[in-house]
Amino acid sequence: MNFLEERILRDGVVAPGNILKVDSFLNHQMDIALLRQMGQEFHRRFADRPITKVLTIETSGIAIAYPVAEAFGVPLVYARKNHSVNLEGEVYTAEVTGNHGEIVVAQKFLSPEDRVLIVDDILAGGYTLQGLISLVEAADATVEGICIAIEKAFAEGGKRMRNLGYHLESLAVIASMDAVSGHITFA
Amino acid sequence: MNFLEERILRDGVVAPGNILKVDSFLNHQMDIALLRQMGQEFHRRFADRPITKVLTIETSGIAIAYPVAEAFGVPLVYARKNHSVNLEGEVYTAEVTGNHGEIVVAQKFLSPEDRVLIVDDILAGGYTLQGLISLVEAADATVEGICIAIEKAFAEGGKRMRNLGYHLESLAVIASMDAVSGHITFA
Numbered sequence: 001m002n003f004l005e006e007r008i009l010r011d012g013v014v015a016p017g018n019i020l021k022v023d024s025f026l027n028h029q030m031d032i033a034l035l036r037q038m039g040q041e042f043h044r045r046f047a048d049r050p051i052t053k054v055l056t057i058e059t060s061g062i063a064i065a066y067p068v069a070e071a072f073g074v075p076l077v078y079a080r081k082n083h084s085v086n087l088e089g090e091v092y093t094a095e096v097t098g099n100h101g102e103i104v105v106a107q108k109f110l111s112p113e114d115r116v117l118i119v120d121d122i123l124a125g126g127y128t129l130q131g132l133i134s135l136v137e138a139a140d141a142t143v144e145g146i147c148i149a150i151e152k153a154f155a156e157g158g159k160r161m162r163n164l165g166y167h168l169e170s171l172a173v174i175a176s177m178d179a180v181s182g183h184i185t186f187a
Numbered sequence: 188m189n190f191l192e193e194r195i196l197r198d199g200v201v202a203p204g205n206i207l208k209v210d211s212f213l214n215h216q217m218d219i220a221l222l223r224q225m226g227q228e229f230h231r232r233f234a235d236r237p238i239t240k241v242l243t244i245e246t247s248g249i250a251i252a253y254p255v256a257e258a259f260g261v262p263l264v265y266a267r268k269n270h271s272v273n274l275e276g277e278v279y280t281a282e283v284t285g286n287h288g289e290i291v292v293a294q295k296f297l298s299p300e301d302r303v304l305i306v307d308d309i310l311a312g313g314y315t316l317q318g319l320i321s322l323v324e325a326a327d328a329t330v331e332g333i334c335i336a337i338e339k340a341f342a343e344g345g346k347r348m349r350n351l352g353y354h355l356e357s358l359a360v361i362a363s364m365d366a367v368s369g370h371i372t373f374a
Binding site: 024036 | 210215216217218219220222223245246250253256257260261262263264265267293296
């Protein structure tokens, strides 16, 4: 069990509907030392890749992606959900099944030469992630890899991404959760 | 002229309506080395204060606040705008005049012992900042200081906060902007 899985067991809370609440250390309130350690671990796993940009999505992806971008010494770009958009100029747009609707990124921040590392906090069905991949591909840029803090393996979004050939690294992979007992099993 | 003011002159764009676009280095795309330098400067200015928590607001405050929280070695908490709220349990709520409507923070992340440093990217009329102060005061916690990346002095929100006795530090204070010439004057 790694440091993030240990922290999830200690401070995560399982809620009905396969929801894992990590708001005391990963979103809403954030433990910066933990995020730093996560960033270093993601960097280690993709250290041989020629990353030029880190891409995430507002809101809870930003603090996960920050130390990754810092470790690689590259800019951090976050895609915006459409409700918050106040972007001028040309944008790339992707549809996301589920809550988010459209996500957008300004075209000037993704170019064909970019080798992009995508970062997000939680991967379940993978719909947001598919949207982020679509933004990168719309720019003719390259997805070098995907960094996920917590993957819900039972939702199979990660499996689908790996089947598509993407190099996806998740720090904590949850096989199952039980809201009654609070029990979490890692893959 | 300091490093942030120099960067604003180089890469900022003045748009009609006293809007300063800093989306190439401070929001949307973020220059992590610049953010790190800003965080160190904020830390220097409040180094003698017993900060226990950094508070900001989604979305664009998070990457500004991250290196500040790291420099102080304290947790980072971000208030949420009401449209994105999926919080259980008790929350503190504040009204924000203008766009945002309500902002909220979970009560468990602010306590009376907390000495809070508030961080945000841009200060104009100060309505969001007033909301953040209200959240801290609702928790009977103490506002130790306020860190702002860019203050629009002509909008007078900063003046009002200082008149109320808050220790507010802005890295770049804009006296005036002209959208036709693109000229920016710092205070």
